[in-house]
Amino acid sequence: MTVALSRRASDVRVIGLISLAHGSSHFFHLVLPPMFPWLKDAFALSYAELGLLMSVFFVVSCIAQAASGFLVDRIGARPVLFSGISLLILAALVYSQSNGYAMLLMGAVIAGCGNGIFHPVDYTLINHKVSPPNLPYAYSMHGVTGYLGWAAAPAFMVAIAQLSDWRIAFLSAALLEACILAVLWVNRSYLLDNVKERHDDTQASNQAANPGVAQESAFAFLKLTAVWLCWIFFFFSMASTSSLQSFAPSALFSIYQVPLDVGSYYITLLALGSAGGVLFGGYLAAKLKAPERIVTSCLSVTIVMCLLLGTGFIPVGLIPILFFGLGFGYGVVAPSRDLLVKTVTPKGVAGRVYGIVYSGIDLGAAVGPFIFGFFMDAGLPNALFLGIVAFQLMIIPTVFKVSAGIAPKTA
Template sequence: MGTGTGSRLRALADYDVLALSALIWFLAKFLRYAFPPLFPTFRDAFGVSNATLGLAFAAMMAVYAAMQFPSGALADRVGARAVIVAGASVAGAGALVLAVPLEAPWALPGIVAGMLLVGLGTGVHKTVAVRLLAREYPARTGRALGVLDTLGAVSGVAAPSALVLVSGALLAGALATVRAPGRAAARAVAADWRTLFLAGAVAAGVLAALFARRVPATTAPGDRPGDAAGGGVGRYLALFRDPAFAAFVAVTVCFSFAYNGAVAFLPSYLVAAGGLPEATASVLYSGLFVVSLVQLATGDLSDRVGRLPVIGATLALGTLGLVLLLTVSGVVAAGAAVVVFGLGCHGFRPVRGAYLSAVIPESSAGGGLGVVRTLLMGAGALSPAVVGWVADAVGFRAAFALLAAAMVAAVAGTGVVAVADG
């Protein structure tokens, strides 16, 4: 009995790196997903416009995107543990800034400062964590990344729910705006939403301390300070000389363009082109994230049957979902199309990370992933603007047809990768 218990504890200890990496990623996305539901509260309590709030959120995401390559390159030199611990600590500091109530005129600048720190701290995690997990679990990389991405996706549901549960935050904010406009309203809602960020700050500190304590400085061969060779940015750009690598990056850029454009405007599309009520469109939209649990299955499957077959199948499934959205009508058919699209897109994500981890040389793993993720997020940031412009010009069906074409290109590109891979 004692021996069996000890064996189980040792087996659980083998997953320390995965558990802590995934929990930090959950917290990182939780903090970011908490802001959009709070925008109506911020707007009413502090008297700011939607444009101002949108600019603040864009600035946070710009800082997040800008950290992808530097964090990966830094991890190549000083090790993954140091970068992840520093990122969690900075994100926790940002959450703590958001938890501190400030009087006008410093209230809004304080919120923006906290948002920027959250973007800075969370921006270093994913690139470095993917590299770390691939080294720690070489035979189970797909499964490990499936867990990581699934917890990140679940945070998109958890953050809005937490805001409702913490002292009835959203309802209290709305009532406070009516009963105590201006500064009084700001004080009335502060006890609700600031509590959430205070909890986030404490969680970030605890996770950073646990990561520093439980994850060794060297968890696998090659994850040591100074392992990265010289050469600067050029050695990362040299990765694109490999036709298979360049083709796969093109595949992921096409996917990111299609997925982010669809996610940004799917409810609007279902209302405008599908003729569905807004409430129904919102319910179907949530289904897109509920099916993210498929990442656990596709990640594990890629470890068993190979990455490229699973990549091709999931991209084809996502493409089918978008094509169905262009042709179907009615709640049931539209819901089925959304589920098919979600299964394909979420299923692709952990396998993408596993494939990149396998093809990027060990000495350039962090910076190489950082370059790729910068390109992905650039395409993802551009996509909503393009979709919005096309929708205004010729309609939502044309805009989503463009996204479907991008997914078709991704599927075709997978064939090119297979050929180039030999």
């Protein structure tokens, strides 16, 4: 009994620390977009240029994620985690001292390098430090804190920018991340993973699964159609979300004359709705065991909501309700989406499949804001919501194709 309680306490501590780190990475996804109105005025930038900053951030993050996965396997998760958080602190400091677009780009590159390490680190630590019975809680908390990080950033950044200026807002973000690094450092003993032990476990698992059989190519899983369908799902899903996060306040101002600071708080509502949706979506996925029905039903509702926002005729008082509803719908989809990915993942290549599929999220986040920046510059804010509808319509066929039984092959 004592051992079990001790193990549970350790799991809780590890889950809390990893979730805190993950929430801080999502927080840094959105330290820049809420400052777009200030940066646009300060440096006379176009929306396309501002959107490109987010594109650079996510493209660099995508590359860093692939590289950091190998680094985690080589030197362990903890030093990579501390390095990533340190890079986020440095990025915020660079943003705060920017004297033009070049420095903002430099900050985006540094932030992308820092952001790219979190998922390889997080899932390595969760899988090897948390006992199997508590893994579902670890994954759930990990996801929820990501959405809470998204929720906190716009409110935090806009409030400080209004009280002082945008430079102080970025400095405050750097200070907040430094405090998180301090908490993780104090509890660093809980984040130490045994690299040799992980390697030995992997080799033993491979031998047990394929005794005396020559290993297939490390890239054989790329032939699976289901993997690329999941990639498309993630790409269009994140392209929608990141575009909404980047330009919704400006679009709402143009269409409905909603003040920019109020529009930024709607992004917080979007993230809070997503956090609640993830919790409900996990329960729903476990009970119904029909991920394709859950995904298509929720996307159908969010498509209608985006169409309503794009018309320009809905009452302003309904906008915050619609944003919370959009977030809730996106959140409900997430557990079922992850279940679909797990279903199509062959044994023995989970890490590689995860890396490829997750790169769709980073690239979607890079492409979406870049595309819609041009629409915003052209004076077509309604196109933001209508374009998101088009992206979501692209997702639905992939769900049906995956669930139709594209069976994974054991690698």
